[in-house]
Every structure is written in structure tokens, then in C-alpha cells.
Amino acid sequence: MxxxxxxxxxxxxxxxxxxxxxxxxxxxxxxxxxxxxxxxVIAEALDVDLTTVTRAFNEARRRGLVEAQAGRGxxxxxxxxxxxxxxxxxxRIDLSMNIPPQPAGMDLxxxxxxxxxxxxxxxxxxxxxxxxxxxxxxxxRHAAAGWLAPRIEGLSADRIVVxxxxxxxxxxxxxxxxxxxxxxxxxxxxxxxxxxxxxxKGLVLEPLAMDEHGIVPDAFERACREKAPKAxxxxxxxxxxxxxxxxxxxxxxxxxxxxxxxxxxIEDDPYAPLRPERITTIAELARDATWHIATLSKCATPAxxxxxxxxxxxxxxxxxxxxLRATILMAPPLMSALATRWITDGTMAEVxxxxxxxxGMRQKLAASILGKVAxxxxxxxxxxxxxxxxxxxxxxFAEHADRIGVSIVxxxxxxxxxxxxxxxxxxxxxxxDLGALEDGLSQLANLILQPSLGTKAVV
Numbered sequence: 451m452x453x454x455x456x457x458x459x460x461x462x463x464x465x466x467x468x469x470x471x472x473x474x475x476x477x478x479x480x481x482x483x484x485x486x487x488x489x490x491v492i493a494e495a496l497d498v499d500l501t502t503v504t505r506a507f508n509e510a511r512r513r514g515l516v517e518a519q520a521g522r523g524x525x526x527x528x529x530x531x532x533x534x535x536x537x538x539x540x541x542r543i544d545l546s547m548n549i550p551p552q553p554a555g556m557d558l559x560x561x562x563x564x565x566x567x568x569x570x571x572x573x574x575x576x577x578x579x580x581x582x583x584x585x586x587x588x589x590x591r592h593a594a595a596g597w598l599a600p601r602i603e604g605l606s607a608d609r610i611v612v613x614x615x616x617x618x619x620x621x622x623x624x625x626x627x628x629x630x631x632x633x634x635x636x637x638x639x640x641x642x643x644x645x646x647x648x649x650x651k652g653l654v655l656e657p658l659a660m661d662e663h664g665i666v667p668d669a670f671e672r673a674c675r676e677k678a679p680k681a682x683x684x685x686x687x688x689x690x691x692x693x694x695x696x697x698x699x700x701x702x703x704x705x706x707x708x709x710x711x712x713x714x715x716i717e718d719d720p721y722a723p724l725r726p727e728r729i730t731t732i733a734e735l736a737r738d739a740t741w742h743i744a745t746l747s748k749c750a751t752p753a754x755x756x757x758x759x760x761x762x763x764x765x766x767x768x769x770x771x772x773x774l775r776a777t778i779l780m781a782p783p784l785m786s787a788l789a790t791r792w793i794t795d796g797t798m799a800e801v802x803x804x805x806x807x808x809x810g811m812r813q814k815l816a817a818s819i820l821g822k823v824a825x826x827x828x829x830x831x832x833x834x835x836x837x838x839x840x841x842x843x844x845x846x847f848a849e850h851a852d853r854i855g856v857s858i859v860x861x862x863x864x865x866x867x868x869x870x871x872x873x874x875x876x877x878x879x880x881x882x883d884l885g886a887l888e889d890g891l892s893q894l895a896n897l898i899l900q901p902s903l904g905t906k907a908v909v
Contacts, residue, residue: 452479454491467498489507585611586611586612588607637684663700684696687719690864698729706736724805743758819888823836834878861875
């Protein structure tokens with residue numbers, strides 16, 4: 451029977467087990483068809499976690515080294531082709547896309563089709579297969595008002611527009627409010643979707659200084675005096691990418707400044723449902739000036755493609771709906787109906803809470819792995835903002851991370867200024883499980899401590 455061992459210098463422990471097994475098989479130390487020791491025995495022999503051995507067995511199966519036989523155990527494959535060791539093909543770990551994790555105990559792959567079947571099984575479900583009003587069907591707008599009521603007091607359904615995701619909502623609001631050459635103020639680090647809209651429409655992005663609490667009100671006041679922006683864009687809760695949440699006093703200060711200087715506010719607030727405590731929204735503080743965007747992509751799933759826009763008034767909601775009619779026509783009716791169903795029966799709140807709890811577990815894992823690395827994070831959010839040591843440039847770090855199979859996003863993607871800080875955003879929600887996340891974060895933790903591989907001094 452195979453004597454378990456680890457190959458020294460392996461990228462990860464589980465790969466060290468696989469590489470040792472493969473070497474022993476190819477060299478003839480272990481015969482084809484031979485039964486492997488139980489996983490628990492291997493774990494004890496190597497002093498590693500059982501999950502590490504399980505992952506090693508999975509990788510060995512992927513390489514065709516072993517075969518599992520139900521009730522009997524795992525055996526060296528009889529079908530080995532006799533060639534040399536397989537070229538390792540590391541599975542890519544995507545930590546770049548900022549989507550929520552699959553919450554434990556909730557299988558959205560089943561919940562979505564079950565919910566759709568329930569809608570279409572209803573006598574009135576046929577309406578979800580038809581064209582609808584561009585500002586959203588009345589039941590969907592009323593459900594949205596109920597969903598947003600805990601965050602925006604006194605909200606009525608006639609101020610709400612249902613859109614096909616936050617990006618289309620952002621574009622439509624900018625199209626309605628701004629002309630080519632107009633200035634829109636935003637944090638020095640901001641959502642890349644805003645940068646794309648500004649580039650397409652020929653808008654001028656005015657960067658505002660930020661600190662650990664978000665946009666600095668004094669910077670906005672200075673911009674109002676010197677640049678006369680027509681709009682202010684911000685993500686007040688768990689900012690993307692910096693993770694900062696604006697405290698209420700800053701929200702009030704920004705709202706007052708915007709009203710004083712007649713600046714429209716675009717409040718993009720996708721992460722608020724993930725935080726357990728309520729913070730006053732800017733839509734409450736400056737109703738007449740604020741366009742509030744609330745997508746379900748970050749608190750449920752981007753598969754819905756549904757976001758709600760709260761306009762300053764019912765009349766402005768109608769104007770936005772007319773603009774959407776000329777662009778996207780309407781939000782997807784079936785997905786909008788599913789969102790309404792989930793809001794009404796409480797599923798949406800349960801999903802958001804489960805995602806928040808899953809994020810909490812992933813954030814603890816990240817903190818344990820990254821240790822003393824300069825990380826900004828929110829315990830309920832699904833991304834990290836990592837300030838790099840002086841020897842690393844963000845673009846170089848992201849490039850080298852990509853080479854070892856981990857995708858992240860450098861600060862340049864978010865920068866409004868020409869010389870951004872050296873930082874990267876790491877999204878912890880997209881990893882399929884804690885094991886894959888641990889792999890990716892461990893590799894990044896090792897890489898960040900190395901000298902910059904982009905410098906000529908490194909041989």
C-alpha cells in the first residue's frame with residue numbers, strides 16, 4: 451500500500467500529496483489497481499487536515515491517477531497511459547468579479563426555477579411573459595416600495611422605476627440629468643461602471659479626496675466652488691472598491707452641500723441590505739436632489755437583472771421610464787416577477803441575511819490568512835481593499851497573481867486620478883467554496899511578501 455508523503459516546495463499542501471502520488475505511480479513504486487489508504491489515515495500520517503486530503507484525491511481523480519469505487523475505496527487507475535507526469539494545470543481562482551457568494555443552505559439553482567414555476571403556475575402568471583410598462587409593472591413597484599421601506603421612510607410606489615440592473619439604471623439617470631462636457635464628482639476611487647458611462651457620454655469626472663470613512667465633504671465643497679459639478683455619484687455603504695461606509699454625519703454634510711450648490715445626487719446603494727444596522731440614506735436627507743439606485747445583484751444574485759430606482763418625485767420617475775423605453779424598453783418581466791415573489795414571501799430577506807453570514811465567514815478566513823497585510827474590509831461585504839507594500843505596483847501585482855492562477859483587480863480600474871494609490875480589490879464572494887478561497891488568498895499572501903517581480907533588481 452502507498453506510503454503517504456508530501457513533495458517539498460509544492461504550491462499547496464494538497465498538491466504536494468498529488469505530486470508525490472503521481473511520482474510514485476509513474477516510477478512503479480505503486481502498482482495500477484492498488485488500493486490507497488483511507489483519507490483519514492493519510493491525514494494523520496502527514497499531519498494535515500482531512501479536507502486537504504479530500505482535495506488531493508479530487509485533483510488526483512481529475513488527472514486520471516485514481517478511481518473511486520463506491521463502498522470499496524480509492525484505487526490507482528488501471529487506465530494510465532504510461533506517459534510521464536502530467537503537466538499541472540492549476541484551476542483558475544477568480545477573485546475579481548464582485549458578486550455575492552452562494553449562501554450555505556440555499557441552492558439558488560433550485561430556488562430560481564422553482565420560483566419561476568410557481569409564478570407561471572398561477573392563473574395571472576401569464577402576464578409575466580408579456581411586454582410591460584417601461585417603469586415597471588404596478589405589483590413590482592409596490593413590492594419594491596416594501597423592500598426599500600426600511601431604508602427610505604415615506605416611500606411611495608409612484609416614485610419607483612424597475613430597471614434591468616444597476617448599470618442600465620446608472621446610464622439612464624446620467625442620460626436624463628447630464629449633457630456632454632458636464633462635470634460629475636465622485637470618489638478618487640470609484641465604480642468602473644461609472645467610468646464607462648462617463649466615457650461614453652463625454653462627461654468630466656472630478657475626483658474627490660477619500661479617507662477611511664469615504665468621500666471627504668470638504669473636498670466636495672471645494673469641487674462645488676471650483677468645478678460646478680452637475681451631479682455627485684457615491685456608494686455610501688461598503689463602497690466599491692474601498693469598502694468604506696459613510697457615517698451619518700458625512701451623509702448629512704454631503705446632502706446639505708449638494709442642496710446648497712444645486713447638485714443632483716446619484717446614490718448607488720447595492721450593499722445596504724447586507725448590513726444589520728440601519729444608516730440613514732441620502733435619499734431621506736435630500737429627497738428632492740437624490741436618485742437612489744438599489745440593485746438586487748449584490749444582496750441576492752446578478753441573475754435576476756433587477757434594480758430599483760427611487761426618483762425624487764413621481765413626475766421624474768415617469769421621465770426616467772420614458773427614457774428607458776427608448777433604450778432597454780423594460781426590465782425582464784419574469785425576473786421582476788420572481789423578485790416580487792421573493793420580496794413578498796420573505797425569501798429575499800432570507801437570502802440577503804444568508805449572504806451576509808457567508809460573507810462574515812469568508813471575511814474571517816481572509817483576515818486569518820492575510821494577517822498583517824493592510825486590508826480594508828466590512829464584515830458583511832464580499833470584497834477587500836488591499837494596500838500594497840511600497841515595493842509593489844498594483845498592475846504588476848495583479849499581473850503576477852494572474853500568472854499563478856488568481857484573478858484580482860488593480861487600483862487603476864477604479865481610479866479617477868492619473869496616479870492612483872497602489873492597491874488591489876479582492877472579491878471573496880465569487881469563489882465557489884471556502885477551500886478555493888483559501889487557496890487563492892494563500893497564494894496572494896505569499897506573493898505580496900515577495901520582492902516585486904517587476905523590478906530589475908530581482909534575478
